[in-house]
Amino acid sequence: MPQDEDKKNGRAADDVIRCLVAKIHAGEYPDGTQLPPERTLMEEYGISRTVVREAVQTLSRQGLLEARPRYRPIVRKPGYDAAISALENVVTHLLSDQKGVRNLFDTRIMIEASLVRRAARHAVKEDIAALKAALEANEAAIPDSDQFYQTDRAFHGVLYDIARNPVLPAIHSAYVTWLSPQWSRMPRLPQRNLENFEAHQRIFDAILLRDPELAEQELRDHLDSAWLQVCRTFDKAD
Amino acid sequence: MPQDEDKKNGRAADDVIRCLVAKIHAGEYPDGTQLPPERTLMEEYGISRTVVREAVQTLSRQGLLEARPRYRPIVRKPGYDAAISALENVVTHLLSDQKGVRNLFDTRIMIEASLVRRAARHAVKEDIAALKAALEANEAAIPDSDQFYQTDRAFHGVLYDIARNPVLPAIHSAYVTWLSPQWSRMPRLPQRNLENFEAHQRIFDAILLRDPELAEQELRDHLDSAWLQVCRTFDKAD
DNA sequence: ACAAATAATTTGGTCCGACCAGAAGGGACG
DNA sequence: CGTCCCTTCTGGTCGGACCAAATTATTTGT
Numbered sequence: 001m002p003q004d005e006d007k008k009n010g011r012a013a014d015d016v017i018r019c020l021v022a023k024i025h026a027g028e029y030p031d032g033t034q035l036p037p038e039r040t041l042m043e044e045y046g047i048s049r050t051v052v053r054e055a056v057q058t059l060s061r062q063g064l065l066e067a068r069p070r071y072r073p074i075v076r077k078p079g080y081d082a083a084i085s086a087l088e089n090v091v092t093h094l095l096s097d098q099k100g101v102r103n104l105f106d107t108r109i110m111i112e113a114s115l116v117r118r119a120a121r122h123a124v125k126e127d128i129a130a131l132k133a134a135l136e137a138n139e140a141a142i143p144d145s146d147q148f149y150q151t152d153r154a155f156h157g158v159l160y161d162i163a164r165n166p167v168l169p170a171i172h173s174a175y176v177t178w179l180s181p182q183w184s185r186m187p188r189l190p191q192r193n194l195e196n197f198e199a200h201q202r203i204f205d206a207i208l209l210r211d212p213e214l215a216e217q218e219l220r221d222h223l224d225s226a227w228l229q230v231c232r233t234f235d236k237a238d
Numbered sequence: 239m240p241q242d243e244d245k246k247n248g249r250a251a252d253d254v255i256r257c258l259v260a261k262i263h264a265g266e267y268p269d270g271t272q273l274p275p276e277r278t279l280m281e282e283y284g285i286s287r288t289v290v291r292e293a294v295q296t297l298s299r300q301g302l303l304e305a306r307p308r309y310r311p312i313v314r315k316p317g318y319d320a321a322i323s324a325l326e327n328v329v330t331h332l333l334s335d336q337k338g339v340r341n342l343f344d345t346r347i348m349i350e351a352s353l354v355r356r357a358a359r360h361a362v363k364e365d366i367a368a369l370k371a372a373l374e375a376n377e378a379a380i381p382d383s384d385q386f387y388q389t390d391r392a393f394h395g396v397l398y399d400i401a402r403n404p405v406l407p408a409i410h411s412a413y414v415t416w417l418s419p420q421w422s423r424m425p426r427l428p429q430r431n432l433e434n435f436e437a438h439q440r441i442f443d444a445i446l447l448r449d450p451e452l453a454e455q456e457l458r459d460h461l462d463s464a465w466l467q468v469c470r471t472f473d474k475a476d
Numbered sequence: 477a478c479a480a481a482t483a484a485t486t487t488g489g490t491c492c493g494a495c496c497a498g499a500a501g502g503g504a505c506g
Numbered sequence: 507c508g509t510c511c512c513t514t515c516t517g518g519t520c521g522g523a524c525c526a527a528a529t530t531a532t533t534t535g536t
Contacts, residue, residue, distance in 0.1 A: 289518090309529065
């Protein structure tokens with residue numbers, strides 16, 4: 001029994017959205033349960049199905065709900081992960097022009113800088129082990145193979161895992177997702193592979209040494225050189 | 239004359255979305271110009287207005303388009319800023335539960351830590367001046383007044399501005415937007431105001447001293463204490 | 477001739493009713 | 507007990523309709 005929200009408000013579906021969000025936050029529809037069908041909501045709120053659909057669509061795109069293709073009313077995803085995936089979505093949009101890429105890369109540098117600092121200061125045994133494992137996997141992989149690049153990225157992934165904060169990986173993962181198609185245009189120099197690996201090695205060593213300053217410096221050098229690579233690829237495209 | 243996109247595809251509006259995005263990226267609708275009206279697009283794509291509206295809505299929510307309230311077909315925003323505002327949107331959703339708040343706050347700490355480091359290392363005259371101005375404005379404001387809190391936040395804002403990266407402020411601004419309504423529940427101790435101001439002062443001094451390590455430490459202390467404040471407010475709500 | 481007031485048109489916002497195609501649920505039958 | 511079929515439910519799409527606001531065109535007043 002929501003108040004009547006069709007009074008004087010200029011917008012329409014936004015009221016429904018607010019109300020639904022409020023109800024969800026209030027725990028009315030626990031995670032994973034399904035909302036009433038559109039036609040029910042329509043009666044319940046005294047509005048047309050059009051508005052209901054708009055509200056549901058919006059919330060779905062934003063990640064709070066999950067509207068399955070056909071049938072299955074609407075299932076609420078564990079809101080949190082959903083928001084994260086929405087974040088990935090948006091970040092991907094951010095990557096539509098070079099300025100956006102630059103800024104996002106910049107953001108990544110800042111985040112990972114804090115990441116390695118934190119790692120150098122507070123990394124526990126398990127974290128070190130995970131980093132070591134990623135590093136060794138990378139070393140074992142054949143240079144220039146898909147597996148090599150995969151393990152290469154995995155190293156950074158572990159860095160994010162150490163923070164135990166799902167918000168950060170979302171940014172990283174969107175970035176990597178965007179980058180993949182561009183990779184085909186990048187020159188795959190085995191020499192560069194080596195550089196990458198050695199940079200990771202140096203970062204790892206700095207973390208082992210518990211030297212945040214050095215770790216950050218190594219990471220900056222590493223990412224700066226990666227950025228140059230991206231730039232060169234971009235320039236070639238122009 | 240887009241190819242027919244109504245063949246066998248399971249989805250519907252998604253095709254229109256893809257097509258519109260492609261056209262926009264191709265420069266068909268330059269920034270700031272307005273798209274054809276819904277009814278025109280409807281004919282053009284051979285689909286119902288329902289689908290057109292869904293596509294437009296989605297792109298609007300994602301920030302690529304701007305659907306004005308009434309009349310005015312659809313105007314394309316300078317895509318980049320749009321994506322930023324969408325990011326704010328998503329981040330706001332992230333703040334729906336305590337875990338999300340904690341993670342976002344954590345993210346904020348990491349970002350601002352990098353921020354002050356960068357400021358301590360590379361801040362130019364103008365940056366220092368801006369920080370000083372923000373600080374003095376805060377000092378001049380009457381404790382516990384709205385203006386005080388405004389200038390208080392402004393200090394952090396300048397920190398973000400120094401990075402000249404619009405992605406970061408989006409996160410911060412979403413956070414602040416979310417926090418505002420919670421403020422009414424927070425105890426407004428003049429003593430705490432002082433603490434805040436002094437913390438900012440110390441951060442500023444560290445930047446002046448070009449001491450990244452100290453600056454980061456001061457910032458961490460500052461934000462950690464702010465976090466405790468937030469927690470206490472939350473707990474009281476439970 | 478120009479400006480202001482007024483009428484006509486355009487356009488998004490909302491609503492309604494209808495149909496389709498999968499999916500879910502319920503039986504009938506082997 | 508499992509399988510097949512039929513009904514019902516639900517989201518997806520469609521077309522038409524009306525409204526109100528914003529725009530544009532027209533008329534009017536000076």
